[in-house]
Amino acid sequence: MAEAPFKVLGWCTDRKVIYYQHRQTGQIAYITPSAQATPLLKLAPAGFWESQYPGRLGTDWVTAASKVIESANKRGVFALDRVRGRGVWMDGTQVVWHLGDRLEVDGKQVGLIDHQSSYHYQRLPRLDIDPATAPLSDAEGALILQAVKAMGWSTPVDHLHLLGWVMLANVGGALDKRPVLQITCGFGQGKTYTLTVVIQPLLAGLAICESNSSEAAIRQTLNTDTLPALIDESEGEDQHKREGHLKLARLSFDGRATSRGTTYGKALTYAVRSSMALVGINAVIADPAGRSRTVVVGRQQLPQEQWGPVDRKLRELVTVKTGAMLVRRCVTHLPTLQANVATFRRVVEAQLPAGAAARAGDTYGALLAGAHLLLSTAQVDEAQALDWMDRVGWDAAAALGVDAAPEQSAAAEGAQCLAKLLSHEEQWRTADPEYGTGRITIRELLQLARSPSGADEAEQARTALGRRGIKATDHALVIANNAQLLAAIYNNTKWRSGGHVERLRDLPGADAAGPHHFKAMGTHKATTVPWAAAGF
Known part of the structure; x- marks a missing residue:
């Protein structure tokens, strides 16, 4: 029997429609089973059905429909939460990079429908990045760190936190925890520059960028993708919208599914696994639990005579091409990053003052592991992690500030x-x-x-x-x-x-x-x- 140009995925929960994935397009859709030709022609052209199910007067559509229904019965109920969009994922022990029109699985190119998994990767618009790009080197990472450090920050470790977030955001969907980045500074002090000249290029231009958008709009734009989300103008003046952004950030931190009621009587369940960055002037995070998930960084303006050389160096080093190399580094060394996240978390937890939020270990441990990956692809033990933190000047009490106790x-x-x-x-x-x-x-x-x-x-x-x-x-x-x-x-x-x-x-x-x-x-x-x- 010839290979079918489609793959039956299973029934919906009320057995009204059958989901399938088309081999040529890679898209996931559904049909209402019928003995007529129209639904089945969505799955395959007439020639396929005629060759596989010939009848006295053409195609035996009843038998063809019966076979599709039988396949759906064997597959059972198709779970929509098993559909995965673009971004980097863990699939068991495999690293899967969904590039929109193809997959990279453990460094090898694989067709969307050919990957054997309990998850389903449907075709989406192609990401504008070449996975064959060479990864960024340690030396190039060190140059970026020094250039970003020179920008002028509110605290001596803000640049580490920002770059750590960038490294994590490139592979956010594959991580257990996704710390939230909050960029806050006064009008004209550089938040837009930080977003457009530094963060967006280092994310290879792949981030979803929203400005003054509602939580629902951002969530629907992301859909099943795990691409980073940059939310500008997340301001306290619009409290309802700001609370929506913080809610989305809270959900993205651990990626747990949540449900809400709908007007048609069925709960809508969704999960967010994108790394979130919020940008605003008046952007207070009043909830202590929210602050433990969030790292706040602020800019400090430099005198013009100092800023000129810094700006030129940043624009020379930080490009979309550099960002693509950075993404490649993150994907290639994801297992090392995951191991180091656990190590740095334990080291940070050991430094937390009594009574500090345990979640702060998850947040800052991940950020430090991300910053470390910018400089080295080595897996570290706790002693090496602590030594590195001392060398870069990171201290829990100073970094957490008022959130320490x-x-x-x-x-x-x-x-x-x-x-x-x-x-x-x-x-x-x-x-x-x-x-x-x-x-x-x-x-x-x-x-x-x-x-x-x-x-x-x-x-x-x-x-x-x-x-x-x-x-x-x-x-x-x-x-x-x-x-x-x-x-x-x-x-x-x-x-x-x-x-x-x-x-x-x-x-x-x-x-x-x-x-x-x-x-x-x-x-x-x-x-x-x-x-x-x-x-x-």
Whole structure:
């Protein structure tokens, strides 16, 4: 019997359709079984059916359909979650690189339909990369590290974290954990440059790039792919969209499947195994659990005379061609990377302060293993990993910062909650240009309210603050617990509905207070925050 130009994959769960994969196109689709010719012609041309199932008056379509149904019965139920898109995967012990129109399995080219596996790799648009590209050398990796290090960073290890993320992102689908990268810096300080000149080329131009997109749009764009996802303009101003990005990042960290209800009565189940990078100016991660999955890096601007040579060197070294060589290095040495991730995780866990999130070991261990792969393809033991970390200047307490201990994490979240309040702007009428023309922040109103001069203006400031449930006393800042008074400030944040109360009390010296009178709004229970803790 001639080889069929299709492969029957099995039934859907309610036995209404049969899934198949076409040998020529590599695409996965389905038919509704029927004794008519039309469904079967999707699987193979008329000549195939006529030669295999001849009848007195042409093709015996009943027998042909029966054979297809019999094949589906043998295969059982086809699970859509066994379909894999483009990117790098582990298939048992094999490294599978899905290039869109073909596979590379353990370094050898294999047809999409010819790979023997319980997973199914369907044809998708071809990735613009040549798998025969030579891998990046250790020396070339060292040059990239030095060039990126010279860009100017908020901390001495930010460049290691960023490059470690890039190395992991190239093979994200094959990893157990995928740390999230958050790039945060002020306007005009280089976040877009970092994204377009450094990260995108080092990912060989293969990343999915989204700007100000919703979680659903990003998830649907990725579909079954495990290509890296770069999400620009992930800003705190749009709290709903920002929470969606953080949810997607949380799901991608360990790749677990999740389900949601649909209007047609069946749950939609999906899993995300792409490495995520979020980019934004006002991009707070208030949840300590979210921060333990995320590494935050920030840029620090260099003087122009220093920046010129750095920029020229980066543009010379960091190209899409370099990125293709980097991807090739990651795929070729994936087993070494996986082994080193486990080793670095144990070393990092041994350095974590008591009470620190255990997940931080997964996050920073993976990032360090990725950065190490940029410089060396050697598999290391714990002593060698620790020695390398000492040489590059990585220390857990310094790298984790306020996330090192839970009480510090709580205080950090309290500080973020307070910062949101202090930066909120109100309408204000004043002749003094020092305080703006028409709008003024809560912080500026508090400065006015505490001012010994300008009695009329100070009284106006106290009234404006009182309408928001805020009061300035001699010793502390007083904030009402009543959520309605602070709705304009916290409504679209995770501290809405009174959530600000507990977070503010995490600040040093903050405490519950009895009833306080707020100008124009009456008496309410409140929370006091010492002026020092509030930054005054």
